[in-house]
Amino acid sequence: DAGVTQSPTHLIKTRGQHVTLRCSPISGHKSVSWYQQVLGQGPQFIFQYYEKEERGRGNFPDRFSARQFPNYSSELNVNALLLGDSALYLCASSSGDTTNTGELFFGEGSRLTVL
């Protein structure tokens, strides 16, 4: 079975540009979460979506937005990129229902470099 897939794996942008990152969850999983991992730190929660509804938002500016599609895939959008947005962006999926105890399955990540 395919795991969580993310694209692109690497990308370079300049300050002020916009970026879209994509994620496909494990088949059957209805919840997608996004995390930002800056070099040398632990992942920080950005968003969680379940059944196309936003369930949670971390402490990130409004430049960050996301959505989930009917097939449960998801996009993370970041506008007006800053140097500090350079990071590994991780997508994680889970079943999302109340039986799930919080275990997340992560993709390989999209490494964003902002110049």
Next chain:
Amino acid sequence: AQSVAQPEDQVNVAEGNPLTVKCTYSVSGNPYLFWYVQYPNRGLQFLLKYITGDNLVKGSYGFEAEFNKSQTSFHLKKPSALVSDSALYFCAVRDITGFQKLVFGTGTRLLVSP
């Protein structure tokens, strides 16, 4: 707020020796605790979790973790380290706000020497 702390930036151990990677937690209510491993330029891989029950939790690749409520700790252990265990290890706790958010520690780099 839920939080975890990993007091060691790096742990060094010789191959074949036992290893321990430390984690302490601060939570409201019962903790849901996790360990993940990250290899260079890769995503996070789930190792094990504690939800309830037996304080000794067994996970993937021979790892186990001991939940200690009185010391608010959840240390990761392995009886005999392998060079291939060298990686970055993260402790995490589930947030209590109702959705499935994990709060991660800062990570501990494990270096196993031959």
